[in-house]
Amino acid sequence: xxxxxxxxxxxxxxxxxxxxxxxxxxxxxxxxxxxxxxxxxxxxxxxxxxxxxxxxxxxxxxxxxxxxxxxxxxxxxxxxxxxxxxxxxxxxxxxxxxxxxxxxxxxxxxxxxxxxxxxxxxxxxxxxxxxxxxxxxxxxxxxxxxxxxxxxxxxxxxxxxxxxxxxxxxxxxxxxxxxxxxxxxxxxxxxxxxxxxxxxxxxxxxxxxxxxxxxxxxxxxxxxxxxxxxxxxxxxxxxxxxxxxxxxxxxxxxxxxxxxxxxxxxxxxxxxxxxxxxxxxxxxxxxxxxxxxxxxxxxxxxxxxxxxxxxxxxxxxxxxxxxxxxxxxxxxxxxxxxxxxxxxxxxxxxxxxxxxxxxxxxxxxxxxxxxxxxxxxxxxxxxxxxxxxxxxxxxxxxxxxxxxxxxxxxxxxxxxxxxxxxxxxxxxxxxxxxxxxxxxxxxxxxxxxxxxxxxxxxxxxxxxxxxxxxx
Amino acid sequence: xxxxxxxxxxxxxxxxxxxxxxxxxxxxxxxxxxxxxxxxxxxxxxxxxxxxxxxxxxxxxxxxxxxxxxxxxxxxxxxxxxxxxxxxxxxxxxxxxxxxxxxxxxxxxxxxxxxxxxxxxxxxxxxxxxxxxxxxxxxxxxxxxxxxxxxxxxxxxxxxxxxxxxxxxxxxxxxxxxxxxxxxxxxxxxxxxxxxxxxxxxxxxxxxxxxxxxxxxxxxxxxxxxxxxxxxxxxxxxxxxxxxxxxxxxxxxxxxxxxxxxxxxxxxxxxxxxxxxxxxxxxxxxxxxxxxxxxxxxxxxxxxxxxxxxxxxxxxxxxxxxxxxxxxxxxxxxxxxxxxxxxxxxxxxxxxxxxxxxxxxxxxxxxxxxxxxxxxxxxxxxxxxxxxxxxxxxxxxxxxxxxxxxxxxxxxxxxxxxxxxxxxxxxxxxxxxxxx
Numbered sequence: 037x038x039x040x041x042x043x044x045x046x047x048x049x050x051x052x053x054x055x056x057x058x059x060x061x062x063x064x065x066x067x068x069x070x071x072x073x074x075x076x077x078x079x080x081x082x083x084x085x086x087x088x089x090x091x092x093x094x095x096x097x098x099x100x101x102x103x104x105x106x107x108x109x110x111x112x113x114x115x116x117x118x119x120x121x122x123x124x125x126x127x128x129x130x131x132x133x134x135x136x137x138x139x140x141x142x143x144x145x146x147x148x149x150x151x152x153x154x155x156x157x158x159x160x161x162x163x164x165x166x167x168x169x170x171x172x173x174x175x176x177x178x179x180x181x182x183x184x185x186x187x188x189x190x191x192x193x194x195x196x197x198x199x200x201x202x203x204x205x206x207x208x209x210x211x212x213x214x215x216x217x218x219x220x221x222x223x224x225x226x227x228x229x230x231x232x233x234x235x236x237x238x239x240x241x242x243x244x245x246x247x248x249x250x251x252x253x254x255x256x257x258x259x260x261x262x263x264x265x266x267x268x269x270x271x272x273x274x275x276x277x278x279x280x281x282x283x284x285x286x287x288x289x290x291x292x293x294x295x296x297x298x299x300x301x302x303x304x305x306x307x308x309x310x311x312x313x314x315x316x317x318x319x320x321x322x323x324x325x326x327x328x329x330x331x332x333x334x335x336x337x338x339x340x341x342x343x344x345x346x347x348x349x350x351x352x353x354x355x356x357x358x359x360x361x362x363x364x365x366x367x368x369x370x371x372x373x374x375x376x377x378x379x380x381x382x383x384x385x386x387x388x389x390x391x392x393x394x395x396x397x398x399x400x401x402x403x404x405x406x407x408x409x410x411x412x413x414x415x416x417x418x419x420x421x422x423x424x425x426x427x428x429x430x431x432x433x434x435x436x437x438x439x440x441x442x443x444x445x446x447x448x449x450x451x452x453x454x455x456x457x458x459x460x461x462x463x464x465x466x467x468x469x470x471x472x473x474x475x476x477x478x479x480x481x482x483x484x485x486x487x488x489x490x491x492x493x494x495x496x497x498x499x500x501x502x503x504x505x506x507x
Numbered sequence: 508x509x510x511x512x513x514x515x516x517x518x519x520x521x522x523x524x525x526x527x528x529x530x531x532x533x534x535x536x537x538x539x540x541x542x543x544x545x546x547x548x549x550x551x552x553x554x555x556x557x558x559x560x561x562x563x564x565x566x567x568x569x570x571x572x573x574x575x576x577x578x579x580x581x582x583x584x585x586x587x588x589x590x591x592x593x594x595x596x597x598x599x600x601x602x603x604x605x606x607x608x609x610x611x612x613x614x615x616x617x618x619x620x621x622x623x624x625x626x627x628x629x630x631x632x633x634x635x636x637x638x639x640x641x642x643x644x645x646x647x648x649x650x651x652x653x654x655x656x657x658x659x660x661x662x663x664x665x666x667x668x669x670x671x672x673x674x675x676x677x678x679x680x681x682x683x684x685x686x687x688x689x690x691x692x693x694x695x696x697x698x699x700x701x702x703x704x705x706x707x708x709x710x711x712x713x714x715x716x717x718x719x720x721x722x723x724x725x726x727x728x729x730x731x732x733x734x735x736x737x738x739x740x741x742x743x744x745x746x747x748x749x750x751x752x753x754x755x756x757x758x759x760x761x762x763x764x765x766x767x768x769x770x771x772x773x774x775x776x777x778x779x780x781x782x783x784x785x786x787x788x789x790x791x792x793x794x795x796x797x798x799x800x801x802x803x804x805x806x807x808x809x810x811x812x813x814x815x816x817x818x819x820x821x822x823x824x825x826x827x828x829x830x831x832x833x834x835x836x837x838x839x840x841x842x843x844x845x846x847x848x849x850x851x852x853x854x855x856x857x858x859x860x861x862x863x864x865x866x867x868x869x870x871x872x873x874x875x876x877x878x879x880x881x882x883x884x885x886x887x888x889x890x891x892x893x894x895x896x897x898x899x900x901x902x903x904x905x906x907x908x909x910x911x912x913x914x915x916x917x918x919x920x921x922x923x924x925x926x927x928x929x930x931x932x933x934x935x936x937x938x939x940x941x942x943x
Contacts, residue, residue, distance in 0.1 A: 447646075474646065
């Protein structure tokens with residue numbers, strides 16, 4: 037195995053492996069150093085893929101429980117979930133996908149070097165444990181990603197106090213589950229385990245669930261969670277958690293100033309993710325850092341020449357950087373093309389879709405109504421509930437709506453926020469609309485097929501211009 | 508059964524027409540081929556004759572409205588078929604057939620924006636793209652319209668040079684905006700789409716005493732067309748002093764002969780004859796620019812500018828090089844006469860490859876004409892009169908005129924233009940009597 041490469045990429049997550057493939061496609065010799073036993077990183081192994089697999093199981097259970105409604109006869113009185121089978125299926129999917137990445141590496145002649153990487157300076161990357169060696173690289177891309185992070189005072193013991201890494205593999209369904217944090221991870225596990233039968237309480241420090249979504253989305257989700265029996269404690273701070281033999285007890289400060297004790301079988305800490313840079317030697321090399329993240333410019337160059345960084349491990353300074361698989365991939369492709377000497381343009385983070393796979397699911401892109409007002413736009417909004425649509429009634433999924441935030445002056449679409457069935461798919465149209473600088477009028481004139489959930493987008497556009505047709 | 512009257516197809520490229528005036532009122536008798544109504548299309552205004560004799564029983568399209576070709580606009584039948592309700596409505600707007608042409612119908616000054624205005628606005632909005640297409644977005648086009656900005660003037664930073672919102676807002680901020688802005692129309696109020704930009708450059712604040720009259724369809728089109736031309740071409744003008752004494756002599760000699768043939772022999776016919784010949788020798792002046800290409804026109808189709816009471820039209824004499832002086836004389840008189848009486852066929856006002864205009868007929872020494880797009884040159888003829896000139900160190904009296912060539916410096920350089928003009932001058936001054 038040669039030790040000299042055009043590009044050495046550290047980390048084989050969705051940022052790193054996609055960057056590797058693109059580099060190889062553009063004619064570079066590429067190696068990827070990965071310390072895990074499989075390729076694919078957080079997304080494939082602990083994140084997007086396993087959680088969404090579990091959500092599909094939860095959805096299947098929901099449909100089977102409603103068998104009577106669908107006219108289907110199910111023998112058992114109460115359908116229950118067999119977690120062994122659930123994990124087997126989920127793991128089969130994950131393994132299939134990680135092996136798919138291995139296949140892509142072979143196809144593109146990318147060397148997968150197993151071990152931990154350390155930046156040794158002068159384009160050298162030292163691989164410790166695993167395939168120990170020193171690699172020579174003309175260019176280095178750091179794509180080490182992130183890991184679940186707790187908050188001060190709460191210690192993860194991976195037994196009673198767990199993170200999403202553990203939550204995807206629970207052998208038994210907990211009777212009760214406390215979840216700290218109502219970002220994507222928190223609300224997705226709330227949906228999964230509530231559907232599986234757990235008593236779920238979700239605790240959010242900020243005044244509403246999914247606090248970075250549009251306020252209307254938060255309100256709709258809280259309403260739906262209430263209906264499903266998920267307790268939401270917003271504007272509530274967890275001050276202490278102590279694990280016992282069979283349960284965990286927490287102390288929470290509620291907005292009325294009182295302190296409250298809560299007990300459950302498990303506490304899932306879903307308060308965020310922090311950068312993975314341990315042992316990398318970035319700081320020693322002189323790479324500029326900020327709050328533990330690697331600081332990069334808009335084309336993902338670090339402060340050290342020939343060292344780039346992408347994905348969850350980076351910060352762009354003023355621009356908030358979303359920790360999302362599709363963002364990392366886009367950044368990886370951009371860096372690969374920049375290294376190949378192609379003309380590249382900075383990514384517009386206002387055009388990044390956010391998909392949250394709770395039930396009902398959320399898809400959003402662009403500015404929320406409040407943000408648009410903050411930025412001084414003369415805002416007008418329009419929304420349309422899915423429930424009116426024939427397609428939604430057929431599917432028995434009538435929750436939620438599509439909301440469009442637009443600028444009155446030029447009719448620009450500033451943001452589109454959806455909660456309800458297929459929202460994570462439907463958001464694609466909105467992303468394209470923003471990307472192409474669509475006006476609401478263009479969306480009004482776009483024909484949406486009938487009967488589909490996408491009709492809600494066309495109708496929301498009509499609503500933004502005055503009145504929806506079917507309302 | 509009443510006979511339907513339809514909006515005629517006035518040329519292959521014309522999709523709709525605006526009814527400017529009903530010459531006949533409901534209930535009036537009309538002969539076959541008698542003018543029934545007046546229309547204005549993209550290309551030309553025309554009086555439309557009645558297809559049959561009878562009584563105008565129903566008017567379906569009011570003055571000022573625009574409809575697609577072949578739409579039924581009226582019905583002609585028997586006197587007892589007259590529809591009274593509509594008759595009252597239509598009668599209010601229409602002056603009788605004897606009224607002077609082009610007078611604004613009363614109906615128009617009071618009615619709010621008419622469909623006709625929309626048509627014009629749509630044409631105007633599309634125009635910047637004729638003149639250097641540039642990729643943009645729906646949002647950019649809307650901002651451009653509102654700020655009166657030509658997107659083609661903006662450097663695009665997007666993929667494939669696409670002009671983005673960021674680009675156009677930056678451009679406007681740097682002062683790229685053209686002139687002060689008139690009232691901005693609200694989004695989602697299509698009826699209030701911004702009218703032709705050309706005609707609305709600086710803010711006007713009328714006082715109570717000022718008289719306000721709507722721009723005619725023709726006026727708006729001229730305005731658009733002229734501004735478009737100024738923006739498109741790099742105009743340069745070259746003026747030559749030409750001795751018309753030879754031609755003046757020939758005119759006197761041949762006058763009787765031509766009058767027998769029923770034609771008045773004008774200077775214009777001579778000039779046209781010499782110009783088409785010179786265009787053969789200088790084809791670059793009978794050309795157009797199409798993107799990165801020069802299109803040398805095979806035919807020489809000569810446009811002759813004709814002044815109308817409230818406007819101007821340029822009928823085209825096709826294959827003008829195939830006509831001699833007599834033929835050109837006839838053709839010029841014919842199109843000028845029909846232009847003034849609105850009997851031009853729309854196909855006769857487009858496809859010109861070179862234009863002659865005659866500011867001299869009103870006494871101008873010379874004019875600085877604007878090129879008729881997409882042509883690249885226009886000849887202006889100044890007043891033809893006797894002037895003292897120096898001939899071999901003596902002062903003599905000769906029939907003289909200034910000819911001005913307005914040309915597009917994008918395609919035509921000064922030397923080329925002046926060679927052409929020297930050619931024209933020489934052939935006018937030594938006009939061969941046998942050619943006449």
